[in-house]
Amino acid sequence: MSEKFSKIYDHSIKNPENFWQEASNDIFWFKKPTKILNKSNPPFYKWFEDGITNTCYNALDFHIDQGKGKRTALIYDSPITGSKYKLTYEELRSKVSKFAGALKNQGVNKGDRIIIYMPMIPEAVIAMLACARIGAIHSVVFGGFASNELASRIDDSKAKVLVTASCGFEPGRTVEYKPLVDEAVKLANHKIDKMILFQRTAHEVKLNAPKEISWDEVLLKAKEVDCVEMNSNEFAYILYTSGTTGTPKGIVRDIGGHIVALKWTMKNIYNIDEGDIWWSASDIGWIVGHSYIVYAPLFKGCTTVLFEGKPVGTPDAGAFWKIISDYKVKSLFTAPTAFRAIKKEDPKGEFFSKYDLSKFESLFLAGERADPDTIKWAENLLKVPVIDHWWQTETSWAISSNCTGIEMMETKYGSACKAVPGYDVKVIKQDHSLAKPNEMGDIVVKLPLPPGTFPTLWNADKRYKDNYMSNYEGYYQTYDAGHIDEDGYIWIMSRTDDIINVAGHRLSTGAIEEVLSEHQSVAECAVLGIADKLKGQLPIGLIVLKAGVDKDNATISKECIQMVRDKIGPVAAFKVAIVIKRLPKTRSGKILRGTIRKMADNVDFKMPPTIDDPLILDEIKDDLIKNNILKSA
Numbered sequence: 001m002s003e004k005f006s007k008i009y010d011h012s013i014k015n016p017e018n019f020w021q022e023a024s025n026d027i028f029w030f031k032k033p034t035k036i037l038n039k040s041n042p043p044f045y046k047w048f049e050d051g052i053t054n055t056c057y058n059a060l061d062f063h064i065d066q067g068k069g070k071r072t073a074l075i076y077d078s079p080i081t082g083s084k085y086k087l088t089y090e091e092l093r094s095k096v097s098k099f100a101g102a103l104k105n106q107g108v109n110k111g112d113r114i115i116i117y118m119p120m121i122p123e124a125v126i127a128m129l130a131c132a133r134i135g136a137i138h139s140v141v142f143g144g145f146a147s148n149e150l151a152s153r154i155d156d157s158k159a160k161v162l163v164t165a166s167c168g169f170e171p172g173r174t175v176e177y178k179p180l181v182d183e184a185v186k187l188a189n190h191k192i193d194k195m196i197l198f199q200r201t202a203h204e205v206k207l208n209a210p211k212e213i214s215w216d217e218v219l220l221k222a223k224e225v226d227c228v229e230m231n232s233n234e235f236a237y238i239l240y241t242s243g244t245t246g247t248p249k250g251i252v253r254d255i256g257g258h259i260v261a262l263k264w265t266m267k268n269i270y271n272i273d274e275g276d277i278w279w280s281a282s283d284i285g286w287i288v289g290h291s292y293i294v295y296a297p298l299f300k301g302c303t304t305v306l307f308e309g310k311p312v313g314t315p316d317a318g319a320f321w322k323i324i325s326d327y328k329v330k331s332l333f334t335a336p337t338a339f340r341a342i343k344k345e346d347p348k349g350e351f352f353s354k355y356d357l358s359k360f361e362s363l364f365l366a367g368e369r370a371d372p373d374t375i376k377w378a379e380n381l382l383k384v385p386v387i388d389h390w391w392q393t394e395t396s397w398a399i400s401s402n403c404t405g406i407e408m409m410e411t412k413y414g415s416a417c418k419a420v421p422g423y424d425v426k427v428i429k430q431d432h433s434l435a436k437p438n439e440m441g442d443i444v445v446k447l448p449l450p451p452g453t454f455p456t457l458w459n460a461d462k463r464y465k466d467n468y469m470s471n472y473e474g475y476y477q478t479y480d481a482g483h484i485d486e487d488g489y490i491w492i493m494s495r496t497d498d499i500i501n502v503a504g505h506r507l508s509t510g511a512i513e514e515v516l517s518e519h520q521s522v523a524e525c526a527v528l529g530i531a532d533k534l535k536g537q538l539p540i541g542l543i544v545l546k547a548g549v550d551k552d553n554a555t556i557s558k559e560c561i562q563m564v565r566d567k568i569g570p571v572a573a574f575k576v577a578i579v580i581k582r583l584p585k586t587r588s589g590k591i592l593r594g595t596i597r598k599m600a601d602n603v604d605f606k607m608p609p610t611i612d613d614p615l616i617l618d619e620i621k622d623d624l625i626k627n628n629i630l631k632s633a
C-alpha cells in the first residue's frame with residue numbers, strides 16, 4: 001500500500017536538496033539558485049540562497065508571459081454585500097502593478113513593512129501582491145482583532161504604511177474599521193507615515209489629509225510598475241500569531257522557498273492542476289488565507305475564489321454549495337468548524353440537494369482537529385474524499401496530509417494522515433527518547449525544515465531558537481502532542497502550550513489572562529479552552545477578586561468580557577467570565593489549568609498529588625454548574 005507515496009516521501013527525507021531542487025525548476029527565477037540548502041548555521045537554514053526571483057512575478061506575470069493572461073485569476077463573491085465579479089490574470093496584474101506604483105509614490109521601498117487590515121475584498125489581495133511586486137514586506141492583520149492587537153503589530157513591524165478599508169461586514173453588523181485603526185495608530189509608539197483607505201460603497205468615511213489618503217486618490221497619479229528582483233532569502237511577509245505568552249510572534253516567510261513549496265503542494269497534496277478552480281474558505285488574515293486564497297493557487301495558475309461570507313447566515317446553510325456550484329469549484333479547503341456550523345443548521349443536507357456539485361472532487365479540512373462525526377457527515381453528503389490535514393502558521397503548508405495528487409491513501413478517522421514529503425516527523429517522550437509507534441509525546445520535526453517554513457521570527461532570532469528549536473536539539477517543536485501509529489499515521493491530540501483553537505482561530509489564553517489581570521478588581525485569573533460542539537473550543541475565564549471589592553460579580557464579569565472584546569477583539573469569542581473564590585494551585589503556586597479544564601469538559605481526571613487544597617475543585621465545580629458549563633450529576 002501507498003508504495004508510490006513512500007518512494008517520493010523517502011526521497012524527500014534522504015535527499016532533500018535533490019528533491020527541492022527538482023521542485024524549484026517549476027518556478028520562475030530571474031537567476032536560478034546554484035546553492036540549494038545552506039546548513040552552516042543551525043537552526044537557521046537557508047534554502048536557495050543565491051536564487052533571484054519575485055513572488056508577484058510567479059503569481060501573475062509568469063502565467064501572462066505564457067499566453068494565459070485571459071484566464072480568470074480571482075472570483076470575488078460577497079453574499080454579504082451582493083457584489084460579485086471576476087478578474088483575469090491580466091486585469092489583476094494591471095491593478096496590482098498600479099497599486100504597487102501608488103505605494104512607491106508614497107515612499108515605500110524594498111524591505112519596508114506595510115500593514116494590511118482589511119476585510120475579504122479583492123483590494124486586500126491586490127495590496128498583498130503589490131507589496132510583493134516592489135519587495136515590501138506585508139503584514140496582514142485579521143479584521144476581527146481589536147486596536148490593541150493592531151497597535152502591537154504596528155510597533156513590532158515598524159510599518160511605514162497602513163492599508164485599510166472603511167469597513168467590514170459581519171452578519172447583522174458593520175465593522176467600522178476607521179475608529180479601530182485611529183485608536184491603534186494612537187496607541188502605537190511607532191508612527192506610520194501614511195494610511196491608505198479603501199472606501200467601500202455605501203460606507204464612506206472622512207479622511208484627514210495629508211496623512212490619510214483614499215485608495216482611489218493614491219491611484220490617480222500612479223503608474224504601473226514592474227516586479228523587482230528579490231533574493232530568495234529576503235522576506236515576503238510577516239504574519240503575527242499567538243505565542244506562548246501574550247506577545248504575538250512575527251512569523252516570517254522567505255521568498256524563494258515559499259514559492260517553490262506552495263506551488264509543489266497544489267498538485268501533490270491537493271491534486272490541483274493549473275486552470276482548476278480552487279476555493280479556500282478562510283480569511284486572508286490567517287495563514288490558510290495567505291497560502292491558499294492568495295499565493296499557492298496563483299503560483300499554480302488556478303482560479304481562486306475570494307468569498308466574503310459565512311458558511312451559515314449569509315443567507316443560509318446552502319452558501320457553500322452555491323459557490324461550489326456557481327463556479328464549478330474542484331476542491332474546497334476550510335476549517336471543520338464551518339462544516340459543524342452547516343451540519344447544525346441543515347443536518348439532513350436539504351440545502352445541499354438544491355445545487356449541482358458534479359464538478360466537486362474533494363474537501364480538505366484543517367486548523368483544528370476534524371472530529372470523525374463531522375468528516376463522516378461530510379463524506380455521506382458530498383460523496384467525495386474528505387481529508388483532514390495538519391499544519392501551522394509557522395510552516396505555511398501541511399505537515400501531514402493525504403497527498404491526493406501522489407496517491408490517495410486510506411482514511412483513518414481522527415488522524416491527519418501521514419507526514420508530507422519534506423517533513424521528518426517524530427514523537428519525543430518526556431524523557432527525551434523517541435516514542436515507539438502509538439506512544440504519546442511531543443510532536444517534533446527533524447531539522448532542517450523544508451522550504452516555505454519559517455526561517456526565523458521577525459527581529460527575534462533568539463526567540464525563534466529558544467522557543468522552537470532548543471527543547472529538543474535538532475528538532476522543531478510543534479507544540480502539538482499526539483502519537484504516530486504503526487502505519488505512520490499522525491494523531492494530533494492537543495497543544496502543549498496555552499494556545500487554543502476557537503472556530504479555527506488560533507488564540508492564546510495567556511493573552512486573554514493578561515487583559516483580565518488589568519481589571520482593577522481582579523486579583524488573579526485563569527483562562528481555559530473548554531470543549532465546544534460548534535467552535536471546537538471556547539475560552540472561559542475564572543476570576544478571583546481582590547479583597548474588599550464592593551462591585552457585584554455580574555458587573556465585573558460583564559466588564560471583563562467587554563475588556564477582552566475591546567483589547568483582543570470579537571474573534572476571541574470570550575463570553576464567559578466566572579467569579580470564583582480561589583484558584584486551585586500546586587504547592588509551588590502553579591495554577592492547575594489542565595485539571596480545571598478536564599473537570600469542565602467532564603472527562604476523568606486524577607486529583608494532582610501536589611494540589612494545595614483539593615476542596616477548591618469542589619467549589620469550582622459548583623460554580624461551573626451554576627454557570628451552565630457543567631451539568632450537575
Ligand code: COA
Pocket residue numbers: 119142143144145168170171175281282283286288310311312334335337338341366367502503504505535569570571572573
Ligand atoms: N472582522 C470583524 N469581526 C469578526 C471577523 C472579522 N473578519 N471575523 C469574525 N468576527 C467576529 C464575529 O462577528 C463574531 O462577533 P460577535 O461576537 O459579535 O458575534 C466574533 O468575531 C466571533 O467570530 P467567530 O468565532 O467566527 O464566530 P461566528 O459565530 O461569527 O461564526 C463560524 C462561526 C463557524 C461560522 C465561523 O467561525 C466560520 O466560518 N469559521 C470558518 C473557519 C475559518 O475561517 N477559520 C480560519 C482558519 S482556517
Ligand code: AMP
Pocket residue numbers: 241287365366367368369370388389390391392393394416478479480492494495501504505506
Ligand atoms: P494555526 O497556526 O492558526 O494554523 O494553528 C495551528 C494549530 O492548529 C496546530 O498547531 C494545531 O494545534 C491545530 N491544528 C491545525 N490543523 C489541525 C488538524 N488537522 N488536526 C489537529 N489540530 C490541528
